[in-house]
Amino acid sequence: MENDIKEVLLTPEQITAIAKDIGTQISKDYKGKNLVLLCLLKGSICFMAELMKYITIPCVIDFMAVSSYGSGTESSGRVNIVKDMSTPAENMDILIVEDIIDSGNTLSFMLQYFKAKNCASVEIATLLNKPSRRKKEVPVKYSGQEIDDLFVVGFGLDYAEYYRNLPYIGVLKESVYSDTEE
């Protein structure tokens, strides 16, 4: 698994520092609000677990599973809801916790989805942001690290469902996926 990584982009320590910064800011901004941390499975599982440790105000957590990449490195453009929230979103301050924003398809779909739900507010916190790849603009309130147009894995992020258990964010060698994609 390690042999498939070209370069480490974020070490576990750097990820923790980002989670602390964002968690501290969220704790200030959401004081007195009805905060719901909404983890988008599967990719955001590690960032959610790290971020919530640094949120010091009352909040509830929930999960949705959405998917659009299948087994490739390009978004299919079709976002499927695999699992919905289990708590009501009405009147709540929803903070969507994402691992990465790439084309913007996933979050643009999510913002549209919440429009009909009468939430008090909907915002986005992401560990990674690839602005150069954006196809749909999404407003991002908390952004950890901007990265170039590189396919990254680890700390929850996958290629064809693998590599999620790496404890850091690494760039996947092109040779791993170039044989199977155009």
Ligand SMILES: O=P(O)(O)OC[C@H]1O[C@H](OP(=O)(O)OP(=O)(O)O)[C@H](O)[C@@H]1O
């Ligand atoms: O901005 P976008 O181009 O939509 O890409 C970002 C989304 O794609 C990945 O999820 P994926 O669909 O691979 O599901 P997963 O989290 O289960 O890996 C990633 O975890 C983000 O949710």
Ligand code: HPA
């Ligand atoms: O760079 C990425 N890596 C893993 N999953 C992704 N989903 C969108 N972009 C990426």
Ligand SMILES: [Mg+2]
């Ligand atoms: Mg994925």
